[in-house]
Amino acid sequence: MARVVLAKACQLHIAKHGCVRYSTEAQAVMNEAMYEVMTSIHEAGTYKPERVIVTRQAASIRVAGNSNDILNFCANNYLGLSSHPEVVNAAKKALDDYGSGLSSTRFICGTQDIHKELEEKLARFHKREDAILYASCFDANAGIFEALLTPEDAVISDELNHASIIDGIRLCKAQRHRYKHMDVNDLESILKKTQDCRMRMIVTDGVFSMDGDIAPLKELVSLADTYKALLFVDDCHGTGLLGETGRGTEELLGLHGCSDIINSTLGKALGGAAGGYTTGPKPLIDMLRQKSRPYLFSNTLPPPVVASASKVLDMITDDPSLVSQLAKNTKHFRDRMTAAGFTIWGKGHPICPVMFGDASLARMFSEEMLKRGVFVIGFSFPVVPKGKARIRVQISAAHSEEEIERCVEAFIETGKELKVI
Numbered sequence: 001m002a003r004v005v006l007a008k009a010c011q012l013h014i015a016k017h018g019c020v021r022y023s024t025e026a027q028a029v030m031n032e033a034m035y036e037v038m039t040s041i042h043e044a045g046t047y048k049p050e051r052v053i054v055t056r057q058a059a060s061i062r063v064a065g066n067s068n069d070i071l072n073f074c075a076n077n078y079l080g081l082s083s084h085p086e087v088v089n090a091a092k093k094a095l096d097d098y099g100s101g102l103s104s105t106r107f108i109c110g111t112q113d114i115h116k117e118l119e120e121k122l123a124r125f126h127k128r129e130d131a132i133l134y135a136s137c138f139d140a141n142a143g144i145f146e147a148l149l150t151p152e153d154a155v156i157s158d159e160l161n162h163a164s165i166i167d168g169i170r171l172c173k174a175q176r177h178r179y180k181h182m183d184v185n186d187l188e189s190i191l192k193k194t195q196d197c198r199m200r201m202i203v204t205d206g207v208f209s210m211d212g213d214i215a216p217l218k219e220l221v222s223l224a225d226t227y228k229a230l231l232f233v234d235d236c237h238g239t240g241l242l243g244e245t246g247r248g249t250e251e252l253l254g255l256h257g258c259s260d261i262i263n264s265t266l267g268k269a270l271g272g273a274a275g276g277y278t279t280g281p282k283p284l285i286d287m288l289r290q291k292s293r294p295y296l297f298s299n300t301l302p303p304p305v306v307a308s309a310s311k312v313l314d315m316i317t318d319d320p321s322l323v324s325q326l327a328k329n330t331k332h333f334r335d336r337m338t339a340a341g342f343t344i345w346g347k348g349h350p351i352c353p354v355m356f357g358d359a360s361l362a363r364m365f366s367e368e369m370l371k372r373g374v375f376v377i378g379f380s381f382p383v384v385p386k387g388k389a390r391i392r393v394q395i396s397a398a399h400s401e402e403e404i405e406r407c408v409e410a411f412i413e414t415g416k417e418l419k420v421i
């Protein structure tokens with residue numbers, strides 16, 4: 001059908017239904033192809049529904065279609081600050097003073113004093129020379145490798161690194177190597193093979209979010225020293241929550257300042273609004289401002305988002321008690337669950353993968369938990385390996401002891417009912 005005729009038909013359709021549908025043959029082909037993709041996702045049992053929350057993010061929430069309060073144990077809201085009154089007020093004030101957005105990238109007319117202040121605060125927090133903000137850590141990871149590395153260089157990445165690291169590395173022209181998950185011997189063999197390269201960069205997540213396991217930073221730092229390689233750590237699940245003062249995986253392992261480059265997010269412990277950053281040596285940050293494409297070609301962070309992260313940094317710098325509260329809550333949950341007979345992976349991280357093995361059991365279990373007023377999510381293949389299905393519980397400093405106890409009780413009741421324990 002000619003496009004003009006279709007356009008006419010479409011106008012009628014829009015007038016009647018308020019949307020465009022099957023307007024061209026090309027769209028019909030696309031829709032058919034998408035139907036096939038979606039069918040295979042459903043058949044594989046990997047369809048991800050989205051539950052609609054009708055309240056703020058918090059320890060206790062409500063979801064659409066259910067008037068009961070539900071305990072939330074699956075947010076990255078580690079310090080419970082995403083909806084903290086001081087954080088919300090800081091964002092409101094920035095909205096009044098600086099507006100809702102800049103309608104610009106940083107280098108045109110999108111840099112305000114609050115952006116520079118937040119970058120300084122982040123650099124100070126990590127004890128680094130400088131920091132650069134992005135709209136997300138996904139963007140920070142998408143930008144850095146391509147801007148920094150050339151075909152003369154090599155990037156050596158843990159096989160289980162986050163999707164955004166994998167995608168970022170795909171964009172760069174350096175030699176690409178992968179080492180087996182946390183296997184320092186495998187990493188060393190690659191370091192030996194790549195000695196002719198100009199720069200080598202070891203790339204790891206600080207915390208691997210599916211298993212809650214922590215990168216062997218001590219060994220990585222030592223290998224980086226021996227082989228004169230750079231060490232890059234994506235610390236999204238470490239920043240703000242690990243170590244005595246929340247400086248992250250480095251601090252937890254007594255290695256503060258030992259990696260060369262840290263990428264992290266403002267979207268988890270640091271307020272949870274949005275945003276990411278790279279922090280490290282000044283020459284690197286200077287270069288990224290000139291060459292990193294997600295920084296150059298995407299809008300600047302909105303002022304309320306900048307202000308909320310900035311407030312969170314002030315709060316945890318002044319008083320790290322939320323960080324120790326989180327550690328206490330995590331220990332309490334892990335101890336109670338282990339004593340009840342559940343298997344929990346990871347070493348003390350607030351990500352607590354409760355292992356079930358069987359995918360349908362994990363799914364059924366999480367549905368039963370929701371009926372008992374506890375929101376937790378089951379993960380199965382292909383997100384985690386086959387036969388390693390689990391429910392990933394995430395603990396927050398905002399959970400009260402009583403709330404953690406209710407969660408554990410729900411696990412025990414459901415566990416007995418489904419004959420897991």
Ligand SMILES: *Cc1c(COP(=O)(O)O)cnc(C)c1O
Pocket residue numbers: 135136137138139162164205209234235236237264265266267274275276
């Ligand atoms: C969450 C996460 C990201 C993405 O962070 P955003 O700021 O949400 O884009 C990147 N890397 C790791 C390891 C993460 O856990």
